Amino acid sequence: MRRVAVTGLGAVSPFGLGVKALWEGLRTGTSAIRAATLIETAGFRSRLAAEVPDRLPGSSRRSRADRLALAAAREALADATVGGEARAQAALIVGAVGGGMLEAEAWYWPGRRGGAPRHAALRAMLPSSHADVLGRALGLGGPRETLVTACSSGAAAIAVAADLVADGVVPVALAGGVDAMTRICYLGFNALKLLDPEPCRPFDRDRRGMSIGEGAAFLVLEDAERARGRGALVYAELAGHGMTTDAYHVTSPRPGGEGMARAMRQALARAGLAPSEVAYVNAHGTGTPQNDRIEAIALRSVFGEGGVLVSSTKSMIGHTMAAAGSLEAVATILAVVHDMVPPTATLRVPDPEVPFDCVPGVAREAPVAAALSNSFGFGGQNVTLAFRKPA
Amino acid sequence: MTARVLITGVGIVGPDITGGRSSLEAFLDAPAVPSPGLVDDAALGGLVDEGERRRLSRVSRLAVAAARLALRDAGIETGDDLGLVVGTEFGDLHSTRAFADGFLDGGPGGLSALLFPGTVMNTMAAATTIAVGAHQLSLTLNAPTIAGELAVIRAAAAIAGGRVDAVVAGGVDERDAYRESILADLGATGRRGEGATFLVLEREERVRDRGGRPLGEIRGAASGALAARPHGVGRSPVSRAVAFALARSGVAPADVAAVYRSASGDLARDDWERRVVEAAVGSRPSVALAARLGGHAAVGALAVAAAAWTATTGRLPSPWGGDGGRVPAHGGPVLVHGLARGGGQAALVVAATTTGVR
Numbered sequence: 001m002r003r004v005a006v007t008g009l010g011a012v013s014p015f016g017l018g019v020k021a022l023w024e025g026l027r028t029g030t031s032a033i034r035a036a037t038l039i040e041t042a043g044f045r046s047r048l049a050a051e052v053p054d055r056l057p058g059s060s061r062r063s064r065a066d067r068l069a070l071a072a073a074r075e076a077l078a079d080a081t082v083g084g085e086a087r088a089q090a091a092l093i094v095g096a097v098g099g100g101m102l103e104a105e106a107w108y109w110p111g112r113r114g115g116a117p118r119h120a121a122l123r124a125m126l127p128s129s130h131a132d133v134l135g136r137a138l139g140l141g142g143p144r145e146t147l148v149t150a151c152s153s154g155a156a157a158i159a160v161a162a163d164l165v166a167d168g169v170v171p172v173a174l175a176g177g178v179d180a181m182t183r184i185c186y187l188g189f190n191a192l193k194l195l196d197p198e199p200c201r202p203f204d205r206d207r208r209g210m211s212i213g214e215g216a217a218f219l220v221l222e223d224a225e226r227a228r229g230r231g232a233l234v235y236a237e238l239a240g241h242g243m244t245t246d247a248y249h250v251t252s253p254r255p256g257g258e259g260m261a262r263a264m265r266q267a268l269a270r271a272g273l274a275p276s277e278v279a280y281v282n283a284h285g286t287g288t289p290q291n292d293r294i295e296a297i298a299l300r301s302v303f304g305e306g307g308v309l310v311s312s313t314k315s316m317i318g319h320t321m322a323a324a325g326s327l328e329a330v331a332t333i334l335a336v337v338h339d340m341v342p343p344t345a346t347l348r349v350p351d352p353e354v355p356f357d358c359v360p361g362v363a364r365e366a367p368v369a370a371a372l373s374n375s376f377g378f379g380g381q382n383v384t385l386a387f388r389k390p391a
Numbered sequence: 392m393t394a395r396v397l398i399t400g401v402g403i404v405g406p407d408i409t410g411g412r413s414s415l416e417a418f419l420d421a422p423a424v425p426s427p428g429l430v431d432d433a434a435l436g437g438l439v440d441e442g443e444r445r446r447l448s449r450v451s452r453l454a455v456a457a458a459r460l461a462l463r464d465a466g467i468e469t470g471d472d473l474g475l476v477v478g479t480e481f482g483d484l485h486s487t488r489a490f491a492d493g494f495l496d497g498g499p500g501g502l503s504a505l506l507f508p509g510t511v512m513n514t515m516a517a518a519t520t521i522a523v524g525a526h527q528l529s530l531t532l533n534a535p536t537i538a539g540e541l542a543v544i545r546a547a548a549a550i551a552g553g554r555v556d557a558v559v560a561g562g563v564d565e566r567d568a569y570r571e572s573i574l575a576d577l578g579a580t581g582r583r584g585e586g587a588t589f590l591v592l593e594r595e596e597r598v599r600d601r602g603g604r605p606l607g608e609i610r611g612a613a614s615g616a617l618a619a620r621p622h623g624v625g626r627s628p629v630s631r632a633v634a635f636a637l638a639r640s641g642v643a644p645a646d647v648a649a650v651y652r653s654a655s656g657d658l659a660r661d662d663w664e665r666r667v668v669e670a671a672v673g674s675r676p677s678v679a680l681a682a683r684l685g686g687h688a689a690v691g692a693l694a695v696a697a698a699a700w701t702a703t704t705g706r707l708p709s710p711w712g713g714d715g716g717r718v719p720a721h722g723g724p725v726l727v728h729g730l731a732r733g734g735g736q737a738a739l740v741v742a743a744t745t746t747g748v749r
């Protein structure tokens with residue numbers, strides 16, 4: 001097994017283009033959850049969203065999600081200085097859910113009401129479209145896969161890419177997740193009554209649900225020996241991951257949090273880390289009453305009460321769906337790099353059922369030698385990534 | 392690969408077949424040429440229970456039924472230590488459209504919380520892990536044409552890498568007239584089909600310990616990408632993935648006895664694949680199951696099971712419009728190859744079991 005180094009980061013978040021904008025927003029505890037503009041929200045429980053505010057680079061003929069992904073992927077490859085020869089062998093693993101659904105909806109909605117059909121909008125509808133667009137534009141010729149594991153898709157993509165590097169299949173991999181806002185997603189979480197009318201408040205006693213967001217983030221993962229050999233800057237080591245399934249319910253997590261806990265324990269075991277060596281967990285922390293309560297049960301079973309700092313960056317950037325696992329991986333890596341834990345910015349009244357310091361309000365300086373990032377999805381799909389400072 | 396990966400079960404739900412390995416062998420040996428059609432829902436009787444029939448979408452029921460058949464074929468009853476990898480090209484688009492229509496017809500009050508999970512492509516995996524109690528990794532892979540092959544490759548890699556001992560892996564898709572009319576308008580060609588096929592893959596030691604009966608072995612596998620525009624076909628026939636899969640399996644190109652290709656009647660893509668395969672292993676007897684069954688994610692997994700049969704028996708289902716010819720009677724390693732528009736590529740080397748556990 002080869003060690004896996006993170007040598008490049010790229011992000012497009014509700015704070016705008018670039019990793020720098022993401023970290024600045026997280027570090028300062030700023031909320032990027034605002035009135036939604038990309039979809040119609042009249043008459044719904046929540047009218048908020050964490051949308052990417054910037055004008056996106058690239059042709060407007062591409063789907064919004066493709067452009068989000070391209071911008072983040074280009075930043076990551078440039079950051080890691082991955083050249084043409086390495087790109088020709090590099091794996092590309094993309095986590096995606098909505099694909100080009102935003103544009104497909106823009107065709108289907110009026111079409112159903114008698115408007116003129118524009119079938120071309122459907123070409124990029126399926127989640128797998130992103131990988132073909134990125135592969136072509138960026139010259140990536142290695143293994144190419146699109147993973148759909150609901151809200152853990154971005155983290156699952158990073159985990160699978162890490163396996164390809166660890167097993168020696170490829171020396172370099174580009175992996176991450178992307179999702180643009182879609183009506184289907186917004187309508188669905190409304191139907192499930194899982195949206196907070198106010199900006200979401202993960203781990204708060206009075207939390208009422210989540211806020212939907214969008215974005216993309218990609219990591220360059222690299223054989224650590226290769227990275228050392230070429231003198232690459234290494235942000236962190238992706239020391240291990242865990243992937244488990246609840247096999248319990250299509251939308252609800254198993255009440256005891258066993259599947260979540262198994263994912264965390266698997267990641268720790270593969271990383272060779274004891275729970276006491278982990279300073280910080282970037283929680284899935286959606287802000288729904290059920291998720292946060294059950295995640296807290298799982299965290300307590302792994303770390304003991306108060307045994308680790310926990311925060312949810314969704315308090316600032318919302319739940320970015322398939323991008324969440326990868327944007328939060330970037331946040332977790334930067335916590336390790338800067339020895340600074342991003343806050344749960346909107347946490348005001350602690351929930352007694354969450355017996356952890358959830359870093360309310362503002363970021364906190366703390367030594368972070370190792371950290372976990374949790375991502376859980378519909379279908380009981382649990383993924384935990386373990387990062388630590390490079391050797 | 393480090394740990395050896397054996398195929399110990401197969402479950403197939405298709406228009407002309409519902410069953411395990413004996414059904415597969417009869418299907419492959421049958422003189423009649425199957426044609427793409429629809430799965431008769433009555434064939435799922437006994438494979439999905441009443442609650443599942445009521446609760447699950449049709450494509451999820453196909454997946455659940457095929458996974459149960461595969462586990463039954465493998466002689467495995469409980470699935471606690473199982474993983475699941477599902478390949479799909481279109482997921483549950485039928486539920487996605489029904490969910491949107493609910494809103495367009497009835498406004499917020501027309502939204503169905505029950506349909507919403509079906510808008511995410513992992514919905515078949517979610518239903519299947521619950522049905523068979525699989526608690527290890529669960530992944531859904533979305534890809535045009537080669538999703539089934541990719542699912543088997545990902546599962547085999549997880550076992551070979553020591554991350555899980557046993558995985559149910561395969562593909563599922565259903566036909567949809569509305570979607571197919573749009574694809575036709577977009578210029579898509581090639582036959583379409585539907586069904587679900589799952590394999591049970593296990594680490595060799597586990598098979599030996601429990602006395603399992605393998606159909607064959609996945610000796611090497613790799614995915615890759617050839618240069619092509621999105622939705623387009625490329626020019627280069629040079630393939631890194633086939634070379635990688637052969638190298639991992641220790642099989643020389645000249646020793647490949649036969650090839651299962653992904654050709655489905657999309658002439659430009661089929662021709663590109665033919666050139667890629669010939670450049671990699673030369674001219675070999677070959678079969679394209681999707682050319683008759685119609686392209687869908689289950690075909691890739693079906694091709695892997697059929698390749699194990701070919702490697703073991705030396706027979707090809709030649710009446711199916713393959714390139715003709717017979718594999719030498721002693722059998723031999725078989726290449727399963729897939730190539731999609733956009734450049735996604737899959738290659739697996741499947742061999743008869745030689746580990747003494749058969």
